[in-house]
Amino acid sequence: MKWRGASLCVAAAAVLPASLMLYGVCVPGGYYDFVVGALWCWTIVGVAWAVIGVRWWRRDPPDSRWRLWPLAVFPFVLVVSWWTASGDLVGKATFAHYRADLEQLADRASTNDDTRVGPYRFRSRFYMDGCTLYSVREPAMAVGSGLAWCPGVSPTDHIWDEGEIFEKIEGDWYTFVMPFGDTPVDPWGLQVTRIDSVGHV
Structure with a gap:
């Protein structure tokens, strides 16, 4: 019974890293704290899952191993959330x-103060070359990243001073990233090999 309760706890605990990971990739470049926190939580819960699974497998007779079913929740949640986040x-x-809230924000005076819109945490918001740029606070997979609202202009038509790379979302909206070094980075989704602690430690 003790191991059964522990397996249910591991299954429930898988929700935490999954939630952190999905929240962490909801913005271009991801949120460093949430993405790294999710990876650490996956590791901790994964170790607990392996220890409980091995010990329960050794203790229980073969005809009662069907009770291991709660342990199947962890790999399922891991695979689904990782695939979705990627x-x-x-x-x-x-x-x-x-989108509508972001457009309303763009109409207000530009500011370099922290700004929040739903899950978005912007370090700054400024106007440049016909675009309003929303710079994400502490991105995980780029030096800088964010959203750009460029009504009537295309930011991809010229080279930007800070090396921003723009990608169209829809309409007048674009994402932008400033990658670490020369390695390209996709603005969306989890890219573990692109995570860098520069500016976060």
């Missing part, structure tokens, strides 16, 4: 939901 689904769905 694409652009979360980021684009978040943007679509908050």
